[in-house]
Amino acid sequence: MFDWRWDFTFEILPRLLQATLNTLAAAGIGYGIAVVLGLVFALAQRTPSRIVTMVVRECVEFIRSTPLVLQIFFVFFVGPQFGIRLSPWVAGMIAIGLHYSAYLSEVYRGGLESVPKGQWEACTALNLSTTKTYFRVIIPQALPPSLAGMGNYLVGIFKDTPMLSVIGVAELMQAANAIGGSHYRYLEPYTMVGIIFLAISLPAAGLIRVFEAWVRKKLGMN
Amino acid sequence: MEDMSQYPLELSGPDVPMVRFMNVTKSYGALTVLDNLNLDVSEGEMVTVIGPSGSGKTTVLRMLMTLETINGGVIYVDGQPLTHMAKNGVLVPADAKYLRRARSSIGMCFQHFNLFPHMTALQNCMEGPVQVLGLPKAEARDRSEELLSMVGMIDKKDQHPSRLSGGQQQRVAIARALAMRPKVMLFDEVTSALDPEVIGEVTGVIRKLVAEHNLTMLMVTHQMGFARDISDRVCFFYQGKIEEQGPPEGLFGNPQRERTQQFLSAVKAAD
Ligand SMILES: Nc1ncnc2c1ncn2[C@@H]1O[C@H](COP(=O)(O)OP(=O)(O)O)[C@@H](O)[C@H]1O
Numbered sequence: 001m002f003d004w005r006w007d008f009t010f011e012i013l014p015r016l017l018q019a020t021l022n023t024l025a026a027a028g029i030g031y032g033i034a035v036v037l038g039l040v041f042a043l044a045q046r047t048p049s050r051i052v053t054m055v056v057r058e059c060v061e062f063i064r065s066t067p068l069v070l071q072i073f074f075v076f077f078v079g080p081q082f083g084i085r086l087s088p089w090v091a092g093m094i095a096i097g098l099h100y101s102a103y104l105s106e107v108y109r110g111g112l113e114s115v116p117k118g119q120w121e122a123c124t125a126l127n128l129s130t131t132k133t134y135f136r137v138i139i140p141q142a143l144p145p146s147l148a149g150m151g152n153y154l155v156g157i158f159k160d161t162p163m164l165s166v167i168g169v170a171e172l173m174q175a176a177n178a179i180g181g182s183h184y185r186y187l188e189p190y191t192m193v194g195i196i197f198l199a200i201s202l203p204a205a206g207l208i209r210v211f212e213a214w215v216r217k218k219l220g221m222n
Numbered sequence: 223m224e225d226m227s228q229y230p231l232e233l234s235g236p237d238v239p240m241v242r243f244m245n246v247t248k249s250y251g252a253l254t255v256l257d258n259l260n261l262d263v264s265e266g267e268m269v270t271v272i273g274p275s276g277s278g279k280t281t282v283l284r285m286l287m288t289l290e291t292i293n294g295g296v297i298y299v300d301g302q303p304l305t306h307m308a309k310n311g312v313l314v315p316a317d318a319k320y321l322r323r324a325r326s327s328i329g330m331c332f333q334h335f336n337l338f339p340h341m342t343a344l345q346n347c348m349e350g351p352v353q354v355l356g357l358p359k360a361e362a363r364d365r366s367e368e369l370l371s372m373v374g375m376i377d378k379k380d381q382h383p384s385r386l387s388g389g390q391q392q393r394v395a396i397a398r399a400l401a402m403r404p405k406v407m408l409f410d411e412v413t414s415a416l417d418p419e420v421i422g423e424v425t426g427v428i429r430k431l432v433a434e435h436n437l438t439m440l441m442v443t444h445q446m447g448f449a450r451d452i453s454d455r456v457c458f459f460y461q462g463k464i465e466e467q468g469p470p471e472g473l474f475g476n477p478q479r480e481r482t483q484q485f486l487s488a489v490k491a492a493d
């Protein structure tokens with residue numbers, strides 16, 4: 001029953017590794033979008049305008065309370081009905097980036113709130129503009145407490161990239177499905193996908209902790 | 223609504239004070255913290271504010287630093303309104319843009335220093351001159367190093383605040399505020415968070431400022447001996463009002479009001 005075939009494994013490995021690059025690219029691009037958009041969402045919730053705060057707050061809640069796979073389908077299949085036709089990659093990156101930006105905005109919000117009030121007051125006393133207050137004083141201090149959460153979601157987005165296979169993004173899961181379908185063997189491709197994910201996720205978590213320590217040291221805070 | 227036409231658009235005449243609080247009222251909800259405050263500080267004058275905890279001392283400084291908005295009256299700095307701006311010939315509450323320009327002549331040091339922890343002592347001092355005044359880096363560095371020397375912190379200029387003692391951090395904070403070349407300096411209990419043995423290094427710097435510079439200063443302190451030594455005038459606050467004020471010899475040596483006498487003897491007993 002457990003007939004693992006090594007020759008088949010080595011035969012499909014190059015194709016899986018190729019697809020791994022796409023998975024990494026998808027995670028990287030999606031995360032890049034989420035990191036920037038998440039900051040926009042977090043800062044938008046701190047503007048003096050109550051309306052902006054409320055609207056953004058509701059959007060973030062909405063994104064967090066609905067499944068990622070629905071959001072992927074929505075962007076890809078509902079978009080064209082409104083004349084927005086996107087390729088699987090573009091639709092996938094928008095959906096996953098938006099999804100994780102909602103989570104990251106919460107991480108940033110916590111980080112921003114952890115900066116003591118006295119830092120804001122010192123910025124006022126030095127007459128720094130609001131923009132410079134944020135980018136030179138508040139955000140650098142909000143970063144270290146946010147890094148652990150940011151790292152978790154980096155691993156999270158990586159592990160969620162297989163969902164992009166539902167709209168045909170040629171990442172690892174899609175490649176494994178295709179191999180399995182054409183060879184009628186699923187054991188090796190799926191096992192290898194699991195191993196590849198494990199081989200990347202585990203060291204990544206460690207590297208993130210090293211990076212976190214490095215940033216703290218770099219900012220003179222320990 | 224307050225009749226704003228009673229307030230001049232700017233102060234003029236032979237002796238315009240550096241700071242004028244005119245009928246200033248501050249309240250938090252139903253709690254009136256400062257009640258119709260009138261206080262002038264002349265150019266180069268060192269005025270010390272003393273009084274029991276909760277009497278509104280910090281609030282006076284915070285209003286002047288524009289960290290708090292006021293509920294009534296007007297504050298003027300160097301003859302110009304700080305909390306208000308002229309619009310169609312009357313004063314209206316200042317907008318953010320006006321406040322930024324107006325507060326540029328004021329600097330403040332805080333009880334808990336509030337240095338930027340991710341910057342070295344030197345970077346802390348250079349931040350305002352470079353980012354706000356637009357000074358070239360080299361010039362900002364020269365200015366900051368000169369001030370760090372003045373406060374005796376030049377040896378530690380490349381240290382982050384977490385590596386400095388409280389007294390050292392406060393001295394850097396004073397240098398950082400001075401680097402903006404304010405006309406008015408505010409000190410809010412700058413020695414209260416310090417260990418007794420390092421208080422002297424901070425008061426020493428302030429003494430030096432008083433002796434060598436013509437800065438206008440408003441200082442809140444619990445150190446009566448220090449206040450007596452260096453102040454031109456001492457204001458005793460009680461429940462949001464100036465209960466008594468005058469030259470330090472008079473106020474400490476021969477206080478007129480009962481509240482002042484009680485406060486001073488209570489402080490003396492605690493020492
Ligand atoms: N943000 C605030 N909200 C409500 N009450 C405040 C706030 N800040 C200060 N107060 C109150 O204002 C009064 C004066 O405070 P403060 O100026 O800090 O006094 P002091 O510096 O003389 O101890 C106190 O009763 C204090 O509780």
Ligand SMILES: [Mg+2]
Nearest residue numbers: 279280281411
């Ligand atoms: Mg106080």
